[in-house]
Amino acid sequence: MKRAITLSALVLPLMLGACAWVKTTDSGEKVRVLEAREAAQCRHLGSTTVSVADRIAGIPRNEGRVQTELQVIARNSGAEMGGDTVVPVTPIEDGRQTYEVYRCVNQ
Numbered sequence: 001m002k003r004a005i006t007l008s009a010l011v012l013p014l015m016l017g018a019c020a021w022v023k024t025t026d027s028g029e030k031v032r033v034l035e036a037r038e039a040a041q042c043r044h045l046g047s048t049t050v051s052v053a054d055r056i057a058g059i060p061r062n063e064g065r066v067q068t069e070l071q072v073i074a075r076n077s078g079a080e081m082g083g084d085t086v087v088p089v090t091p092i093e094d095g096r097q098t099y100e101v102y103r104c105v106n107q
Contacts, residue, residue: 022052022072027079032104033071036087042102047089048077054095066095074099 050073054066070092078086083101090098 022069022076024072025076025079028072028076030084031075031078032085033075034085034087036089036100039085039087039100039102039104042085042104045078045081045083045101045103047098047100048074048081048086049096049098050074050077051094051096054092063092067092070095070097077101 050070052066052069052073054061071086071088074086074088074097078084078099078101081101083103085102085104086099087102088097089100090096
């Protein structure tokens with residue numbers, strides 16, 4: 001019995017790390033993630049700092065999953081600001097990242 005509890009205590013955080021915690025909104029679906037040079041001719045609207053849990057029960061989450069979720073939240077936030085493009089401007093640190101928000105269509 002003790003072994004089963006220990007095994008489940010190890011497997012549960014790994015399973016949770018594979019779950020998608022955030023979903024793209026309908027308006028967020030229309031927002032692109034580009035590099036700064038690609039948004040050079042676009043109208044700058046502001047910035048947004050987004051964050052997700054980068055650890056579950058002290059165990060680091062998959063870096064790719066964290067990056068994907070940060071992009072989803074940034075796209076949703078960019079859409080709320082009236083943007084159609086977001087550009088990451090800081091590296092991911094402790095599950096946080098800052099994005100610049102742009103409007104590239106119908107400037």
